[in-house]
Amino acid sequence: MDYMDSGLRYTPKSDKDWDNSVQFLPASDNKKLEKKKGPGKVGAVIGVVIFAAVIALMTGLLVWHFHFRNDVRLKKMYSGSMRITNQVFEDAYEKSNSSEFKVLAKQVTSQLKAIYSKSPHLAKYYVGSTVQAFSEGSVIAYYLSEFKVPAGQEASVDKAMSTMEKLVDKEQRFMSRPANSLVLEDVISSEFLKYSEHTKTGKMGQIQSPGFPNSPYPPNTFIQWQLRADANHIIKLEFDTMNLEENCTNDFLKIYDSLVAIESRVMEEMCGYYSPSEPMTYLSSGNVMLVTMASNKEKNYPGFRAQVSQIRSGSKGTTCGGQLTGEKGTFTSPNFPNYYPPQTSCQWSIKENSKSCGKDYVEVNGKKLCGEKPDGTVTETSSGNTMSVVFSSDASYVDRGFNASYEAIDVKDPCPQQFQCRNQRCVRLALKCDGWNDCGDMSDELNCKCSTKHISCKNGLCKPMFWKCDGVDDCGDLTDEQNCGGCKTGQVTCKNAKCVSEKNRCDGTDNCGDGSDELDCGRSTDVSCSDLTYRCKNNVCISKVNPECDGTPDCDDGSDELNCGTSRCRPSYLVSDVLNASLSPSASSSPAGPNGCELPPTSGTATSCNTPAR
Incomplete structure (x- = not known):
């Protein structure tokens, strides 16, 4: 028996009765009871944007810190030259705007890029190259290469550039080189640095x-x-x-x-x-x-x-030229004794109250002087009471210039109570025939009648007596070393008084022990320069002592016979004496000029001669 089925059952009333009998309590505010909503769409978008900006900023800072901050690159330039052996030089290569120049330059820059590519240190930093010029032999290219090198990598790039010859050899042996590639030799490269100062x-x-x-x-x-x-x-x-x-x-x-x-x-x-x-x-x-x-x-x-x-410009020391007056005075090239400036032209007119010089020169009364001249060896005289002096230098190669003095003289007696040298210098009469070259051209030592206090050389020179038998050929013809005694016939006396056989003289062996038996042996290109030798203008020393102006050219360049003076010259009044002259060595491509000057003979007047440079 089911207890649930027994007894009275409860049957609710109809809905109508229910509705009438039920009462509902009033409710609270609905809005207050609803759940709160989150932020709207606009707020969400703003938040996303801010978040993305923060992320981007942090990313940028990290990238800058780890990449760009350490990637500071320095510009390095290298200049160099290379010989192209499979090309023949053309005149068009001298002009950078010619098509021939551009074609060959493009080929050179292309091959430089290929050479740099053989080195990891150069390939990744290489920017480009330019060809600056070509010259002969066969064809030499001069180039400039640019690299952008990270800071701290400069030494590795310098080291790589020092191995250019190896890189060129590596590129030249590359099997797949184009048939028209350039064959390179003597590739030289050096770092190029450039500074400026204003x-x-x-x-x-x-x-x-x-x-x-x-x-x-x-x-x-x-x-x-x-x-x-x-x-x-x-x-x-x-x-x-x-x-x-x-x-x-x-x-x-x-x-x-x-x-x-x-x-x-x-x-x-x-x-x-x-x-x-x-x-x-x-x-x-x-x-x-x-x-x-x-x-x-x-x-x-x-x-x-x-x-x-x-x-x-135009301030003191930068200008030159003008009118010079008075009995005496001095004038110099600009900036003397320092180097005169290029592209300079000066003219002096001197009033009392020729050789060819292609570049820098001093022109006195139409006669040009250039090269180096010893102190006091150049004297020019005028034919009247005026003299014109012009100084000129070209655009290249400068020198120390000159220092000159001028003096008015009596045409009838240019050297009162003095001896007049052939180069127009005046020296004291006591200096004539004293064994010393006081004139500078040996004219005071020619045609001398020697006193008993001097040695009378066979060549006409006079030498001090205390030079006799001193082991040095002062006369130039051994006159002062003859009859010295102490050695037997067939022997020569050494400077240290030792006697050696004449057969041993000039045999290339130092038999004397002091080298004096090997002196005065004629021309030789292997003579060591010393106090007992003479230095020629070409810096070659000869063993002959005092070879100047003895009539025999002992130096290969004949410099021992320069400045000897043999000419007679024109009448003149005004004398200009160049005390110290040194113009650009490249002033002329020929020797300094003939000795003296070729002018008609005169008498009873002052004379004018040009002494060439040593």
């Missing part, structure tokens, strides 16, 4: 070789200093230290009277050591100047230091 009034600038004075200048380097001054000013370059390698083919410094390296505007090429006591000052012709320095891979020296300043 000097101002009252400002003293300074340029110096890298590392100076604490360390030697770097090897395989080419450096340029571009110097500028204000308008209407010129540049003054003054060296206080110069110590480079002695051989200018290895290390050298060049000064140009321009802002680029134009060989026709070279003022000076320098190498070796210059004492600070020697004046080393250069002036430009305009307001620009270029200084270049090149070094090879070995024997580097301390370098140089120079001061740079500007001078107003």
